[in-house]
Structure formats: structure tokens, C-alpha cells
Amino acid sequence: MSDLTRLTIAEARDALRKGETTSVALTEAYLSAIDGAGALNAFVHKTPEIALDQARAADARIAAGEAPALCGMPLGIKDLFCTKGVASQAASKILEGFRPEYESTVTQNLWDAGAVMLGKLNMDEFAMGSSNETSTYGNAVNPWRRGNEDTALTPGGSSGGSASAVAADLCMAATGTDTGGSIRQPAAFTGIVGIKPTYGRCSRWGIVAFASSLDQAGPMTKTVRDAAIMLGAMSGHDPKDSTSADIPVPDFEAMLTGDIRGKTIGIPKEYRMEGMPAEIEKLWADGSAMLKDAGAEIVEISLPHTKYALPAYYVIAPAEASSNLARYDGVRYGHRAKLGQGDGIVQMYEKTRAEGFGKEVQRRVMIGTYVLSAGFYDAYYNRARKVRALIKRDFDEVFAGGVDAILTPATPSAAFGLGEMADADPVAMYLNDVFTVTVNLAGLPGISVPAGLDAQGLPLGLQLIGQPWGEGDLLNTAHVLERAAGFVSKPAKWW
Amino acid sequence: MSIDIDTARRVAHLARIAVQEDDLPALAQELSGILTFMEQLNEVDVTGIEPMTGVTPMRLKRRADVVTDGEMQDRILANAPDAREGFFAVPKVVE
Numbered sequence: 001m002s003d004l005t006r007l008t009i010a011e012a013r014d015a016l017r018k019g020e021t022t023s024v025a026l027t028e029a030y031l032s033a034i035d036g037a038g039a040l041n042a043f044v045h046k047t048p049e050i051a052l053d054q055a056r057a058a059d060a061r062i063a064a065g066e067a068p069a070l071c072g073m074p075l076g077i078k079d080l081f082c083t084k085g086v087a088s089q090a091a092s093k094i095l096e097g098f099r100p101e102y103e104s105t106v107t108q109n110l111w112d113a114g115a116v117m118l119g120k121l122n123m124d125e126f127a128m129g130s131s132n133e134t135s136t137y138g139n140a141v142n143p144w145r146r147g148n149e150d151t152a153l154t155p156g157g158s159s160g161g162s163a164s165a166v167a168a169d170l171c172m173a174a175t176g177t178d179t180g181g182s183i184r185q186p187a188a189f190t191g192i193v194g195i196k197p198t199y200g201r202c203s204r205w206g207i208v209a210f211a212s213s214l215d216q217a218g219p220m221t222k223t224v225r226d227a228a229i230m231l232g233a234m235s236g237h238d239p240k241d242s243t244s245a246d247i248p249v250p251d252f253e254a255m256l257t258g259d260i261r262g263k264t265i266g267i268p269k270e271y272r273m274e275g276m277p278a279e280i281e282k283l284w285a286d287g288s289a290m291l292k293d294a295g296a297e298i299v300e301i302s303l304p305h306t307k308y309a310l311p312a313y314y315v316i317a318p319a320e321a322s323s324n325l326a327r328y329d330g331v332r333y334g335h336r337a338k339l340g341q342g343d344g345i346v347q348m349y350e351k352t353r354a355e356g357f358g359k360e361v362q363r364r365v366m367i368g369t370y371v372l373s374a375g376f377y378d379a380y381y382n383r384a385r386k387v388r389a390l391i392k393r394d395f396d397e398v399f400a401g402g403v404d405a406i407l408t409p410a411t412p413s414a415a416f417g418l419g420e421m422a423d424a425d426p427v428a429m430y431l432n433d434v435f436t437v438t439v440n441l442a443g444l445p446g447i448s449v450p451a452g453l454d455a456q457g458l459p460l461g462l463q464l465i466g467q468p469w470g471e472g473d474l475l476n477t478a479h480v481l482e483r484a485a486g487f488v489s490k491p492a493k494w495w
Numbered sequence: 496m497s498i499d500i501d502t503a504r505r506v507a508h509l510a511r512i513a514v515q516e517d518d519l520p521a522l523a524q525e526l527s528g529i530l531t532f533m534e535q536l537n538e539v540d541v542t543g544i545e546p547m548t549g550v551t552p553m554r555l556k557r558r559a560d561v562v563t564d565g566e567m568q569d570r571i572l573a574n575a576p577d578a579r580e581g582f583f584a585v586p587k588v589v590e
Contacts, residue, residue: 333574350513369510385546443550
């Protein structure tokens with residue numbers, strides 16, 4: 001077969017079952033693609049021996065005729081997932097040299113389903129960033145370029161390595177995690193599909209924690225069908241995560257009927273931001289027309305507290321991060337600073353954390369520390385949690401009113417240049433999450449679907465937001481949108 | 496609400512992050528900028544609203560209070576920057 005790296009999971013599954021190719025052949029094709037793509041800096045730890053061992057085992061399982069859908073599929077794993085015996089450092093210097101003695105539940109679920117690990121993927125440090133520029137490994141690079149320019153563009157963040165790798169055909173699909181948009185924004189910037197499931201659908205055990213009440217893992221794939229297949233394998237109840245939901249995981253792929261007649265799609269008027277580029281407005285209107293053509297009813301809805309989602313998020317997420325990141329103290333794992341004569345344990349903590357954490361992580365830990373400190377807890381943290389309750393109530397009311405899914409743009413712009421935001425205020429970078437962050441605050445499932453190209457030839461995505469635990473329906477609506485948009489463009493290979 | 500240099504120094508210490516004295520003014524300014532952005536939350540009427548603790552109305556699972564693992568000292572110490580005689584080693588804490 002030609003060009004194995006262009007196959008989707010669904011296509012590869014059929015080819016493997018028919019004996020037209022093998023997992024070993026697929027894996028070798030990807031390993032060689034990865035070796036030729038150093039310029040993208042997507043894979044930061046390669047695991048070819050593990051990959052080939054898993055591929056051989058998968059081929060044996062396929063030959064025995066009892067293989068699950070994901071069996072034999074070569075995947076990339078975001079560096080945030082702990083993988084046993086393989087470097088897992090959340091793209092931070094402070095976890096340099098850390099090799100977990102255990103495997104995260106989500107990756108274990110993938111290996112149990114027969115998937116193959118090609119290696120670990122670049123990301124923003126501790127998943128804090130929207131451009132993959134805060135990584136200790138350096139920037140991941142978007143395989144897409146503006147027209148004929150050679151400006152290096154961001155693949156988005158924080159799952160930037162995952163997005164770049166999937167878009168450049170360096171893996172069949174990848175895991176991502178999403179705390180404020182970290183799956184959906186990079187998916188939109190690179191023309192791929194990314195779904196953040198309902199909070200509690202995927203176990204967080206073994207995933208380096210950023211903001212525990214917001215973090216969720218999800219798949220980043222080439223098609224909606226692949227997202228349905230991979231999400232099914234990642235999901236499920238886990239006694240090791242007390243917030244993981246003990247409810248059945250439906251067959252998401254079987255729910256892709258392509259029929260959305262009679263569904264109601266809400267268009268939230270508060271997402272029509274001032275200064276929104278005309279291209280994004282048009283994309284959004286086109287998406288709405290496509291769903292209408294497919295038989296859905298389009299209604300305008302109101303989510304009145306939308307404007308306050310970003311400030312609430314930037315109180316809650318740093319507060320939780322400051323608490324979660326307290327464990328990096330130079331005692332149990334990772335980096336410890338060299339101490340001077342007479343330095344005590346406090347100097348050890350302070351020097352270790354100053355050396356080990358990058359600028360953005362330090363900033364967020366300090367903001368979190370401040371909003372949780374005596375005298376400010378009520379004014380900032382508790383107020384933000386009350387606003388969060390109101391944001392969730394906005395969604396509850398819309399869904400109770402009969403809306404099945406909500407359509408919004410995924411991002412306020414196409415991918416920007418690496419370094420272009422270097423002198424901007426940190427808050428300007430935070431605005432990247434303006435359309436995605438509400439979904440995390442309310443714990444809802446959200447998916448980004450590639451829907452078009454901008455005037456410079458860069459991909460743009462639309463976001464669909466679904467009801468809690470309604471990933472099946474959401475994926476089906478996304479499948480209809482994907483088919484209607486007919487997005488098939490791939491970046492021209494320059495790397 | 497703006498953060499002055501003394502507050503920045505105090506927050507850095509509370510967060511156990513060493514910040515050079517020269518870097519404090521810039522840090523104070525950055526943190527103030529972010530806090531100004533958060534001030535928007537004061538526009539919202541939150542009277543009678545309970546602070547949200549979890550997104551899903553679900554009772555946390557409980558399990559039997561029994562020992563489920565242990566006996567893995569080597570594995571727990573395997574990643575320590577300094578482990579001696581079966582313990583994590585740190586600078587002297589008690590005089």
C-alpha cells in the first residue's frame with residue numbers, strides 16, 4: 001500500500017483486518033516520518049523499540065481475529081501522560097530525568113486496546129500556554145504556512161506537539177489534554193479534529209495535574225470517526241480517580257448516523273465578539289447554514305455570563321495549579337538545585353522551583369498563591385467559583401430549553417507566528433481561549449472540527465458544544481459538519 | 496487592586512520561588528496587570544450563589560478502608576534526586 005501515513009484509523013483498521021498491511025509496516029512508516037520531521041519538534045522522546053514490540057503483539061492479535069478497533073494503530077502521547085519507564089516531564093525542566101514507575105489509566109486503556117506508542121509529544125510547560133512556546137524542549141512548529149511565506153507558525157497549545165504531529169502525518173492520532181482549550185485550539189490551528197469529553201469521562205489518574213477541576217484528556221485525530229473510535233478506548237470508570245464517572249461508555253462510532261434532522265443547534269449571541277475577523281464570522285455563518293441544510297433547526301441563544309469566563313478561569317486555574325504544583329519541591333523526583341553553603345530546606349525549595357519552572361508557570365503559581373492567600377480568598381477565588389456556577393447555569397438553562405448542541409468558532413484567529421506574541425501582555429495570549437474556556441468551566445464536551453481555510457491558506461475550525469455525557473450525539477453532529485465542510489486540505493511538506 | 500513590590504516579594508516567598516530583588520518591580524507590574532483583568536468579576540451579581548465545587552452532581556465514590564498497595568520502597572525512591580538508606584534526603588531541618 002502506498003503512503004501508509006495518510007490512512008485514518010478507520011481505513012487502517014479495514015486494511016489490517018483484510019491483511020493488506022501490518023501494524024509493523026504502519027509503525028515503521030511513522031517512525032521514518034518522525035525521523036524526517038525534526039524541524040517540527042513535535043516528538044520530544046521517541047520510543048521505537050516499544051512501538052515495534054507493541055506492533056508485533058498487535059499483528060498477532062489481529063491475526064487471531066479478536067482485535068479491537070484501535071489495535072495496531074501508532075499513536076503519539078502528550079508528554080503530560082505518565083508512561084512507565086519513559087520520560088514524562090510535562091515539558092518542564094523541573095521533571096527532567098523523571099521516569100514514572102507507573103502508567104496513566106488513559107494510556108493503559110490505549111495499550112490494552114492494542115495501540116502502539118511512537119513516543120512523547122511536545123506541549124506547553126505543565127499545559128500552561130496557547131502557543132507551545134513555554135516548553136523546555138523549545139517550540140513545536142505548525143506544519144502549515146501562510147501562502148508562500150516561510151514564517152514559522154505556532155501549532156497552538158498546550159497540545160501543540162500533538163496537533164503538529166497529527167497534521168503532519170507523524171502519527172495516526174494523538175492524545176491531548178484540555179484545561180481551557182488545549183485540545184480544541186491546537187486542533188483548529190492545524191486542521192484536525194480534537195474533542196474534550198465531559199469532565200469525568202476519562203480518568204485523570206497518571207496525567208500530570210494542572211487544574212484538577214478542569215483537566216480532561218481527549219483524542220486528536222484526522223477525522224471525527226477516528227475521534228469516536230479513540231475516545232471510546234480512552235474512556236471509562238477508574239477507581240483511582242474519584243471524579244471519574246461510573247457510567248457506561250457507549251459505542252460512539254455506532255452513533256455516527258449522519259442524521260441530525262430535528263436537532264436544535266444554538267448560536268450564542270455573546271460569542272459575536274467585537275473586532276472578530278470577517279473570515280471567522282463567515283465560517284461560523286457557513287457552518288450554521290450547513291447544519292440547517294442537514295435538517296437541524298438553528299436558534300439564537302444567550303449565554304449571558306460568557307464575558308466573565310476568562311477572568312474566572314484565570315483565577316480558578318492558577319489557584320488549583322499553585323496547589324497541584326506544590327509537589328515539585330526537589331525532594332521526590334525531578335530537578336533539585338545545587339545548594340550553597342548554609343542553605344536550608346527553604347532555600348532548596350525556592351532555588352529548585354526558580355530554576356525548574358519557566359516564566360509562565362511561575363507567573364501562574366504566584367497568581368494562584370495570591371488569590372488563595374489570607375484576605376483575598378473570598379474576593380477572588382470564591383467570587384470566581386460563584387461566577388463559574390452562573391456560567392454553568394447559563395448552559396443548563398439553554399439545554400433545558402431544548403437545545404441539543406451549540407455552534408461557535410473554535411478560535412478568534414488562525415495560527416499566529418511563533419514569537420509574534422512575545423512582547424504582548426500575558427492577558428493577550430489568554431484571549432486565545434475565549435471560545436473554549438466556558439466549556440471547561442461547565443464541564444461540558446466540546447469538539448473542534450476543521451471547516452475552512454483563511455485567505456492565507458491556514459485552517460480554521462468550528463466548535464460544537466454538547467450536553468453532559470452526550471459525546472455520541474455531539475460526534476454525530478460534528479460528523480455532519482465535517483462532511484458538509486468537506487475539509488481535505490493538507491499542509492504542503494517543507495520539513 | 497495593584498500589587499506593590501513588598502506584596503510581590505511576599506507572594507514569591509509563599510509560592511517558594513526565589514525571585515531576585517531586581518526582578519520584583521517587573522513581577523509586581525505583571526501580576527497587577529493580570530489582577531486588573533480579573534477585576535471584571537466584580538461586575539457580576541453573585542448574591543445567593545454558592546461557590547461551585549464540582550461540575551457533575553455526583554457523590555464521590557467511597558471504597559473499603561483497607562490497604563491496597565505498599566511494599567514498594569525502591570520504586571518510590573527510584574526518581575529521588577537524593578535518596579539514602581531507604582529515605583528521601585534533604586538538608587538538615589532540625590538543629
